[in-house]
Amino acid sequence: MSHAVYNGPPSVPDADVASFGAAGDGVTNDTAAFQAAIASGVGPILLASGKTYLTGPLTITGKVTFRALLSGPVGVLHDWPIIKLRAGSTDHHFTVSGTASRLVLDHVLLDGDKANQSFSSHGILCTSAGATYSDSAVLQSSIIRNYKGDGIRLERNRNNLWVINRSYILDNDGHGIFIDRALDARIYQSDVGGSGLANIRFGGASGELSENGKVALCDIYNAGTVNVQIDGFCRSVFLTGNDYLGAQQHGISVAVTALTASSVNIVGGRFINNGRAANNTYSDVFAARAGISMIGTSHMSADAANKVKYLVETTADVPNGSPVNVPGAIYTAADFVTAVTNSNDKTNWFGPARIFLARGHYLRFTQAAV
Numbered sequence: 001m002s003h004a005v006y007n008g009p010p011s012v013p014d015a016d017v018a019s020f021g022a023a024g025d026g027v028t029n030d031t032a033a034f035q036a037a038i039a040s041g042v043g044p045i046l047l048a049s050g051k052t053y054l055t056g057p058l059t060i061t062g063k064v065t066f067r068a069l070l071s072g073p074v075g076v077l078h079d080w081p082i083i084k085l086r087a088g089s090t091d092h093h094f095t096v097s098g099t100a101s102r103l104v105l106d107h108v109l110l111d112g113d114k115a116n117q118s119f120s121s122h123g124i125l126c127t128s129a130g131a132t133y134s135d136s137a138v139l140q141s142s143i144i145r146n147y148k149g150d151g152i153r154l155e156r157n158r159n160n161l162w163v164i165n166r167s168y169i170l171d172n173d174g175h176g177i178f179i180d181r182a183l184d185a186r187i188y189q190s191d192v193g194g195s196g197l198a199n200i201r202f203g204g205a206s207g208e209l210s211e212n213g214k215v216a217l218c219d220i221y222n223a224g225t226v227n228v229q230i231d232g233f234c235r236s237v238f239l240t241g242n243d244y245l246g247a248q249q250h251g252i253s254v255a256v257t258a259l260t261a262s263s264v265n266i267v268g269g270r271f272i273n274n275g276r277a278a279n280n281t282y283s284d285v286f287a288a289r290a291g292i293s294m295i296g297t298s299h300m301s302a303d304a305a306n307k308v309k310y311l312v313e314t315t316a317d318v319p320n321g322s323p324v325n326v327p328g329a330i331y332t333a334a335d336f337v338t339a340v341t342n343s344n345d346k347t348n349w350f351g352p353a354r355i356f357l358a359r360g361h362y363l364r365f366t367q368a369a370v
Contacts, residue, residue, distance in 0.1 A: 014043040016069065017053070024051030029086065031056040038064050047081035047108060054084050057091035057121075061098040068107035080143070082109045087116035092125040092149070096137055105142040112147030114173055120149035123172070128156040139167040150174040151195070154182045162186065170194050175201045176223075185213045193221040197229075199247075204233035204257075211235040221245040226253040227274070230264060230290075233257050241268040244284070248277040251308075255288040264292040271299045275308040283313035290314075 015037065018024065022033035030053045037045045038060060044067040047053065068081050085093045093110060096103045103124065110123050123144040126137050137152070144151040144167070151172040154162055162185045169176040169192045176195040179185045179202045192199045199220050204210035211234065220227045220242055227247040230237055234256050244251040251274040254264050266285070275282035284299050285292070294312070301307045 014046055014067075015040070016046045016048065018048065022053055024048060024053050024081070026052035026054055026082075026084065028054065029056070030054055031058070031086070034058055034083075038062075044106075047083070049079045049081060052082040052084055054086055055093075056086045056089050058094050060094060060096040060103045061101050063100070063102045063104075065104040065106065066108050067104075070107060080107055080109045082111055084111040085113050085117070085121060085147075087113060089117060089121055090119045092122040093147070094124045096124065096126040097128070102136045102138070104138045104140070106140045107142060109143040109145070110147075111145055112149075112172070114146045114148040117148045120174065121147055122149040122151070122153045122174070123147045124152045125150075126152075126154045126162070136162045138162075139164045141166045143168045143170065145170045145172065147172045147174070150178045151176045151192075153178045153180060154185060155180045156182065164188065164190050166190060168192075169199075172196070175199070177201070178203070179210055179213055180204075182210055183212055185210075187213075187215045187218060189217045191219045191221075193219065193223075196224040198225050198253075199223040199227050201229040201231070202234050202237055203229075203231050204235075209233045209235055211237075214238045214240070215242060216240040218242045219245070221247075223247045223249075226250045226286075228252045230254045231256060235263045237264050239264070239266045239269065243270045243272065244274060245270075245272045246276060247274045247282075249282045250274060250286045251284040253286045254290040254292055255286070256290050264290060266292065266294045266297060268296050269298075271297065271308075271311075273301055279307055280309050282308060283310040284308050285311070286313045288315040 017030075017033060017037050020033040020037045020040070022030040024030065024047075034053065034055050035058060038058065041062065044065040046067055046069040048069050049071045066083070070079055093112060094103060112121060112123055124137055137154070149172070151169040152164070153175070162182065164177070164187045166188070167190045169190065171194040173196040175197045176192040176199040177187065179200075181204050187200065200215060202210045202213050210232070213236075215228070215238070217240070222245070225247070226249045227244045228239065228251070230253070239252070251271045252266065271284040274284055285294065299311050
């Protein structure tokens with residue numbers, strides 16, 4: 001008696017992009033070869049180590065994976081293949097659109113060559129026409145750098161597979177990552193830094209919330225504005241174990257249009273040397289019309305000439321029933337110009353909080369009637 005064995009659907013063979021005519025010499029225009037590889041429906045499109053592929057804007061309308069064919073250890077960055085945007089391009093580098101489209105980058109470096117662009121190109125734009133669409137992107141140990149626009153922009157995405165893991169989003173003139181009216185974005189163990197605007201931004205609109213976003217174990221640093229910005233219609237954002245360093249303005253800014261109580265949760269992590277643009281102006285965490293929860297954070301400044309104003313700053317319109325909870329914070333009183341928190345909030349301090357006073361400094365709390 002014979003038995004049929006089901007081994008799953010047939011696998012789709014991979015192919016080196018060179019088989020479609022790509023030169024990878026950093027001079028030849030490889031756009032047509034890449035678009036042919038994308039249209040072919042092959043499995044992972046392989047990119048040779050050490051190659052630089054020069055392309056114009058590319059469109060993804062199916063499921064496409066670009067994977068490095070590395071000759072050495074995966075941690076050797078100079079061995080990773082580069083896909084570089086051609087000078088003078090007039091669109092975004094990768095546009096992912098259409099139902100169930102997906103772009104996966106695995107040990108690939110995208111370079112926007114912003115010095116030679118006039119159009120504000122994003123590195124990756126995932127864009128949907130409405131809630132029925134579900135395009136997505138997955139970055140695994142990849143780099144997105146030097147774009148004149150945003151490094152990555154997730155726009156009107158309603159699915160739950162949008163993941164950045166162990167990647168670097170660096171030195172883009174717009175936002176590093178902009179999650180615009182999107183669900184379930186995940187950013188893990190990555191560096192996001194040097195953006196002209198916010199390094200990471202969550203933004204939503206009426207009827208199209210940004211919600212269930214998670215950022216964990218990331219280094220988020222040197223933003224031109226704030227390191228993490230949460231605004232518009234947002235809900236249920238979780239920030240866990242991140243470092244927020246060297247922002248020109250606030251470390252985190254929450255200024256939302258509609259937000260349920262305790263919808264922004266900041267667990268652990270360090271705030272170091274934020275508010276660099278102006279001493280005694282910006283705070284580690286700023287909240288307007290928002291309830292937030294902070295657990296076990298630490299706060300410090302690099303030197304006396306560069307102090308944030310408050311650990312937590314809130315406006316008078318923080319809603320009733322949506323307090324700012326700050327248990328177990330660690331801070332040095334000398335790091336704050338006026339006081340640990342401002343007087344317009346409904347802040348609950350419970351802990352124990354661990355307070356370290358520099359010699360010759362003292363701690364002062366202020367609380368207005370509410």
